[in-house]
Amino acid sequence: MKTDTIPRGEKYRNLGIKLTPQRIAILDYLEGNLSHPSAEDVYKAVLRKYPTMSFATVYNTLETLKQNGMVAELTADPGKKRFDPNPRPHHHLICTRCRRIVDVQVEFRLPVADRDRAGFEITGNHIEFFGTCPDCKKRTYGSSLQQAAGYLRSSG
């Protein structure tokens, strides 16, 4: 019964999820992708090859991939979800002007003493470095007095 595997999507065979052409297109788009696309980014990119693709399928698939640890969901962009296909543990540089997100592949030691844990069981961490990306530095529009954790009306 394990014969004649269809070539389409064979490289995703052992992911433990049912492979549809739509899912393969999404996986192809995400593979090695170091951007941090929103659901709409994924939708637009995949739509080119799959004109019948629907938003629901994008959301369904991203949710499935998340359940299987193949993408992480980021909250760095207020008002919309962003997805991270980089499976290596890492942190993020976030441009407070255009909300561009870039990976920071640096490890930090972040010990939290029991008395500072408030009884939490800590399972992971993630650092957001806020600042201005090279492109936005050039443009120099508006002022740069964004709060570290503040909100920026996303310009896109």
Next chain:
Amino acid sequence: MKTDTIPRGEKYRNLGIKLTPQRIAILDYLEGNLSHPSAEDVYKAVLRKYPTMSFATVYNTLETLKQNGMVAELTADPGKKRFDPNPRPHHHLICTRCRRIVDVQVEFRLPVADRDRAGFEITGNHIEFFGTCPDCKKRTYGSSLQQAAGYLRSSG
């Protein structure tokens, strides 16, 4: 002209914003508040004293307070804004089950070498520690295999 200041709200006189009863009610609610309320939380709390309060005013006021550095906006909760009235720089413990957020008043040294900065000008940082809060640990519903940066269907 600088005489007979109205007692109402005198303690907020020098904030540089126009004081209305609604704003004072919101400021009273936020002062010393170590929770991380959503706009709805603020609305509900203030509505008790101000039955005419509208959502628009809550959003407007929180935006104004943010502009003046009196609250920060958090993106830790997907799908909704959370606000942080604690003016001291700090980090956060985030319960991946109930999305409770607790302050971590610990300082970390987080140097990022030029070659890891991707040309960004870094102006601040914020650490999210993910885990399970004491209450959710007790409940022990569902599995705890949440991704560090993953999304949790908020149970509230």
Next chain:
DNA sequence: GTGATTGCAAACTGTTTGCATTTTG
């Protein structure tokens, strides 16, 4: 063949906007 996935449209949640009215400084 059967249970899972798709695609559409409608429903929903949280946020923002327009504007007449009221209020602060």
Next chain:
DNA sequence: CAAAATGCAAACAGTTTGCAATCAC
């Protein structure tokens, strides 16, 4: 008294849901 804030309702953006048709295994 001018400029700004309020409150309402309608508009909006992003996400989720229900369900019939289709598809992977």
